Amino acid sequence: MEEFNMSISRDEVVKSFSTPIDNPLIPRFPVQFRKNEILTVLYRTDRAAIERILPDPLEAVDDLVIVHFYHMTDAEWFGNYYESAIQVQVRLKGTDILGAYSPYLYLGNDGAIAAGREIYGQPKKSGNPSIKFVDDLIVGKVERNGIDIITGTMAYKQRRSSREEMLSAIPFTTNINLKIIPHIDGTPAIHQLTARTFSNLVVHECWRGPATMEIRPNAQAPVHNLPVREMMDGYYWVCDFDLPMGEVIHDYLKS
Numbered sequence: 001m002e003e004f005n006m007s008i009s010r011d012e013v014v015k016s017f018s019t020p021i022d023n024p025l026i027p028r029f030p031v032q033f034r035k036n037e038i039l040t041v042l043y044r045t046d047r048a049a050i051e052r053i054l055p056d057p058l059e060a061v062d063d064l065v066i067v068h069f070y071h072m073t074d075a076e077w078f079g080n081y082y083e084s085a086i087q088v089q090v091r092l093k094g095t096d097i098l099g100a101y102s103p104y105l106y107l108g109n110d111g112a113i114a115a116g117r118e119i120y121g122q123p124k125k126s127g128n129p130s131i132k133f134v135d136d137l138i139v140g141k142v143e144r145n146g147i148d149i150i151t152g153t154m155a156y157k158q159r160r161s162s163r164e165e166m167l168s169a170i171p172f173t174t175n176i177n178l179k180i181i182p183h184i185d186g187t188p189a190i191h192q193l194t195a196r197t198f199s200n201l202v203v204h205e206c207w208r209g210p211a212t213m214e215i216r217p218n219a220q221a222p223v224h225n226l227p228v229r230e231m232m233d234g235y236y237w238v239c240d241f242d243l244p245m246g247e248v249i250h251d252y253l254k255s
Contacts, residue, residue, distance in 0.1 A: 008021055008022075018114075018118075025110065025111050025114050025115075026077070026111055026114050026115040026118065026119070027076070027077040027115075029119065029243055029244055029245045030199065030242045030243060030244045030245070031075065031076045031077060031078075031115075031242065031243045032075075032076050032200075032240070032241075032242050033072055033074070033075045033076070033240065033241055033242070033243065034073070034074040034075075034240045035073045035074055035204070035238060035239075035240065036070055036071065036072050036073060036075075036238065036239050036240070036241070037070070037071040037073060037131060037236075037238055038068055038069065038070050038071070038235075038236070038237050038238070038239065039068070039069040039131055039138055039140040039152060039154060039234065039235075039236050040066060040067070040068050040069075040166075040170065040234060040235045040236075040237070041066075041067045041069075041140065041152035041153075041154065041211045041212075041213050041234040042064060042065070042066055042067075042169070042170065042211070042232035042233060042234065043064075043065050043067075043213045043228045043229070043230060043231050043232055044063045044064060044065070044228075044229050044230040044232065045063055045064075045065050045226045045227055045228065045229050046063065046227065046229060047060055047062070047063040049225060049226055049227065050063065050065075050088045050226065052225070053103045053225055053226075054088075054090060054101065054103075055178050055193070056093075057092060057093040057094070057193075057250060058090045058091070058092060058093070058101060058176070058193065059090060059091055059093050060088060060089070060090060061089040061090060061091055061098065062089055063229070064088065064089055064170075064232075065086065065087070065088055065226050066085075066086070066087040066088070066089075066100060066170050067084070067085075067086050067087075067140075067150060067152055067213060068083075068084060068085045068086075068087070069082070069084050069129055069130075069131050069140030069141075069142070069152060070082060070083040070084065070085070070129070070131075071131050072112075075112070077111060078109055078111045078112045078115075079109070081107065081108060081109035081112060082107065082108065082128070082129040082130055082131065083105070083106070083107035083109070083112065083129055084105070084106050084107065084127065084129040084140070084142045084150070085102050085104075085105045086102065086103060086104040086105070086150075086223055086226065087100035087101060087102050087103075087175070088100070088101055088103065088226070089101075089171070090176060092176075092193065092249055092250060095249075097176075097195070097249055098171070098174070099174035099175060099176040099195055100170075100171075100174065100175055100176065101175075101176045101177070102122055102123065102175060102176075102177055103123065103225075103226075104123060104125075104221065104222070104223055105122050105123055105124045105125065106124070106125055106126070106127025106128075106129055106142050106144060106149075106221065107124060107126070107127060107129060108126060108127065108128050108129070112124070113125075113126065119245075119246075120175070120177050120179065120194055120196055120246060121177040121178055121179020121180065121190075121192065121194050122175075122177045123177070123178070125144075125220075125221070126144070127142050127143065127144040127149075127221065128142070128143040128144065129141065129142045129143075130142075130143075133156065135156075136155065136156045137153055137154070137155065137156055138153065138154045138155075138156055138234075138236055139151065139152070139153050140152040140153070142221070144218060144220060144221045145218060145220055145221070147216055147218050147221075148216060149215065149216050149217075149218045149221045149223055149224075150213065150214070150215050150216075150223055151213070151214040152211060152212065152213050152214075152234065153211060153212045153234075154209050154210070154211040154212075154234035154235075154236060155209035155210050155211075156209075156236075157207045157209070157236065158207070158208075158209040158210075159207065159208045159209055160206070160207060160208075161206040161207055161208035161235060161237075162203075162206055163201075163203035163206060163237075165206075165208070166203075166206055166208070166235050166237065169233075170235075173197055173198045173201065174195055174196070174197045175195065175196055175197070176193060176194070176195050176249070177193070177194050177195075178192075178193060178194075179191075179192045179193070179194050188252075188253055190253075191251070191252035191253050192248045192249075192250060192251050192252065193248070193249050193250035193252075194246050194247065194248055194249065195246055195247055195249045196243070196244060196245070196246030196247070197244070197246075198241040198242070198243070199241065199242045199243075199244045200240065200241060200242045201239060201240070201241045202239060202240040202241070203237055203238070203239045204237075204238045204239060204240070205237065205238045206235060206236075206237040206238075207235065207236045207237070208233050208234070208235050209233060209234060209236075210231075210233060210234070211231060211232070211233055211234025212231055213228050213231065214228075215227070215228060
């Protein structure tokens with residue numbers, strides 16, 4: 001009788017990128033995202049509030065808070081879903097490394113949550129973001145635990161903008177994250193600051209207009225730690241980009 005070896009070989013295990021090993025949750029990068037609809041709302045907060053949530057050796061560059069509401073309409077592997085990222089601009093002390101640090105991220109896609117946490121170290125948690133067009137208003141929301149924790153609005157397509165104008169105001173394409181993964185016995189395995197930069201960014205359209213931001217307290221989604229002090233403009237834009245692999249910019253276990 002013929003014998004069958006049903007086990008997965010060591011080489012296959014070593015070459016694998018994610019689990020379940022016969023049905024992985026996340027792909028190898030890069031991953032292409034096409035025709036993303038994004039509402040980005042800017043406001044100013046207390047610089048001290050930003051400093052309180054930054055891990056050393058990151059330091060705040062200014063008092064700006066960037067809130068993105070994404071509709072990922074065609075994301076390879078992950079499909080069609082919504083996401084929201086709250087970012088602040090930071091510098092790695094003693095270097096010229098600048099980027100947008102994400103203290104909070106919410107979305108409702110298990111693969112995208114896993115990829116963000118396992119690969120980049122993004123603090124992704126489950127939530128229900130959305131973007132809707134209500135008459136002459138663009139409305140972005142994030143709901144968690146039955147509470148609309150953030151609501152951003154922007155006037156609908158009142159002033160044409162450009163990729164260059166938007167990126168000069170919010171240079172967020174380099175994202176910095178704190179990645180923490182323990183060993184099974186609880187001892188530290190990975191404690192790093194990581195960085196990754198969008199590649200092949202193509203902006204199909206970009207609009208700028210007056211915007212608002214409302215934040216409701218939630219102990220499981222504490223965006224209220226960054227209170228609104230002054231509103232700035234918002235941007236609505238449609239783009240393609242690739243998510244590549246990144247790099248380690250600071251290793252806590254080696255420094």
